[in-house]
Amino acid sequence: MTYRKVALIGLGLIASSMYWAMKRAGMETHVSGYARSEKTRETARRLGLCDVVCDSLEEVVKDADLVVLAVPVGAMGGIAETIAPHLKPGATVTDVGSVKRAVIEAVRPHIPEGVHFVPAHPMAGTEHSGPDSGFASLFDNRWCLIVPDGAPDAATAALEDFWHALGANTERMDVQHHDLVCAVVSHIPHLIAYTMVGVADDLRRVSDQEVIKFSAAGFRDFTRIAASDPTMWRDVFLTNKEATLEILGRFTEELFALQRAIRTGDGDTLFDYFTHTREIRRGILQAGQDTEAPDFGRIRKE
Amino acid sequence: MTYRKVALIGLGLIASSMYWAMKRAGMETHVSGYARSEKTRETARRLGLCDVVCDSLEEVVKDADLVVLAVPVGAMGGIAETIAPHLKPGATVTDVGSVKRAVIEAVRPHIPEGVHFVPAHPMAGTEHSGPDSGFASLFDNRWCLIVPDGAPDAATAALEDFWHALGANTERMDVQHHDLVCAVVSHIPHLIAYTMVGVADDLRRVSDQEVIKFSAAGFRDFTRIAASDPTMWRDVFLTNKEATLEILGRFTEELFALQRAIRTGDGDTLFDYFTHTREIRRGILQAGQDTEAPDFGRIRKE
Numbered sequence: 221m222t223y224r225k226v227a228l229i230g231l232g233l234i235a236s237s238m239y240w241a242m243k244r245a246g247m248e249t250h251v252s253g254y255a256r257s258e259k260t261r262e263t264a265r266r267l268g269l270c271d272v273v274c275d276s277l278e279e280v281v282k283d284a285d286l287v288v289l290a291v292p293v294g295a296m297g298g299i300a301e302t303i304a305p306h307l308k309p310g311a312t313v314t315d316v317g318s319v320k321r322a323v324i325e326a327v328r329p330h331i332p333e334g335v336h337f338v339p340a341h342p343m344a345g346t347e348h349s350g351p352d353s354g355f356a357s358l359f360d361n362r363w364c365l366i367v368p369d370g371a372p373d374a375a376t377a378a379l380e381d382f383w384h385a386l387g388a389n390t391e392r393m394d395v396q397h398h399d400l401v402c403a404v405v406s407h408i409p410h411l412i413a414y415t416m417v418g419v420a421d422d423l424r425r426v427s428d429q430e431v432i433k434f435s436a437a438g439f440r441d442f443t444r445i446a447a448s449d450p451t452m453w454r455d456v457f458l459t460n461k462e463a464t465l466e467i468l469g470r471f472t473e474e475l476f477a478l479q480r481a482i483r484t485g486d487g488d489t490l491f492d493y494f495t496h497t498r499e500i501r502r503g504i505l506q507a508g509q510d511t512e513a514p515d516f517g518r519i520r521k522e
Numbered sequence: 523m524t525y526r527k528v529a530l531i532g533l534g535l536i537a538s539s540m541y542w543a544m545k546r547a548g549m550e551t552h553v554s555g556y557a558r559s560e561k562t563r564e565t566a567r568r569l570g571l572c573d574v575v576c577d578s579l580e581e582v583v584k585d586a587d588l589v590v591l592a593v594p595v596g597a598m599g600g601i602a603e604t605i606a607p608h609l610k611p612g613a614t615v616t617d618v619g620s621v622k623r624a625v626i627e628a629v630r631p632h633i634p635e636g637v638h639f640v641p642a643h644p645m646a647g648t649e650h651s652g653p654d655s656g657f658a659s660l661f662d663n664r665w666c667l668i669v670p671d672g673a674p675d676a677a678t679a680a681l682e683d684f685w686h687a688l689g690a691n692t693e694r695m696d697v698q699h700h701d702l703v704c705a706v707v708s709h710i711p712h713l714i715a716y717t718m719v720g721v722a723d724d725l726r727r728v729s730d731q732e733v734i735k736f737s738a739a740g741f742r743d744f745t746r747i748a749a750s751d752p753t754m755w756r757d758v759f760l761t762n763k764e765a766t767l768e769i770l771g772r773f774t775e776e777l778f779a780l781q782r783a784i785r786t787g788d789g790d791t792l793f794d795y796f797t798h799t800r801e802i803r804r805g806i807l808q809a810g811q812d813t814e815a816p817d818f819g820r821i822r823k824e
Contacts, residue, residue: 409740417799438711447803450796494752497719501749503734
């Protein structure tokens, strides 16, 4: 089954990239879009984002076979409640949130009988946000995790086909495991990056100018992810509290062990630790999830 | 003054990149190279790295106007002691170490009268190491920090000219400030990245395969710097203990504040923190130290 009409709710980086990826794939699907802010809707209309940009939630979901909730996690419940009476029987509702247990708890109670809810999480992004930040290749070769959570197999398979057409690979996962995996590979790395950037900024004896000037020495890799959308990340941490606090506990435990090795001058512990972590990097290169081009494949700006 | 003969001691990423950058600049300097391991010397000869690869420290520094210590920080003192009797009067000794106080303490006592010691730190690198990892453009538009520490201005200025020819910008800094700035922009980011990669690897419920597969969600940015040379980084932490422990203390303090905000559900604190860190990222882009190309400017491998 292909969707004849898709409704995108929230026109930020993910939804706008989905639209361009759908166009690139040559889908003949009709796409309606909605954003809460009038300014975003105007920008979307100017960019030609979506076949039609609607001014209400009721309008955008009308007749849609697939409704995509592409808003911060904290806003999903309210939207689900508003759109519920207007959903077409047999439609599928999905989302693109970075956490799944909280989204399911907020959205599922509002889903009417005869409508399927298939939560999903495309693991792709940049540090940019807004309707003009999207591009067709964002999902290419990236993973979209699908958390069927009891949805019928036909609805799940149709959503998987849709994501494949957008360039992504898919993998099914259960809710708990999704939230733990994401805490490890995404949420805690982001929190740590935010913290490191905050520390650098707060240190009076090292000026901001110095931090910026000399950032290529390692710090730069942190600022990239620490520039991501604040609303999205606030909601991630508020709604994936359990897993993030657990991984954070493991992280500080490990960090304290290395801190102790530094304090006591235990070079062997440091050396062994640093040697071991190299292997993981090699695995990532082999899996095609990064490049080993010089200077990390960045194009230098003069 | 230009150096007629340059001796490179330690033929890893930095020294090999220096050689290729010197060739690219069309310098007519004679370059001799030395590495402790016979295998490295053989690789260097095979690659045509250096005009001559020597089998002893005595031989490599003979008649050299500039001697570059490009070995791990912990090895510099011993090398300085060995080469001291063979240094040409009027020569300059420099290094490329990531810490400066410890290098100065280890090297300066061995420098004979009439020889100048001008410590330096080129802030450039990749996660690769060894004689075959170098490339001519490594230092382009990067910073090389110069810590004159009492060296005559003529010797310092000559070294600065040399680094400019290799593509780098230079800035003079005092020892203490150098070690603090580097702890912030480089040493602690590396330690944190190593820790995060270690945590992910150690977590039994999330497989290594999953961590690797889904790394593009943020974790990837950490593995890159956590793949750097273990010997180099062990020595950095052992020799910049004071500054790294100080910044680490600040980091954990800050991290605990965010952890508390997550635990208590304090969304405003999280949002404000994440908003503020965006500004620093913008500064880095404006300073030309990174690209804002989609997918962080990485060239995707199929």
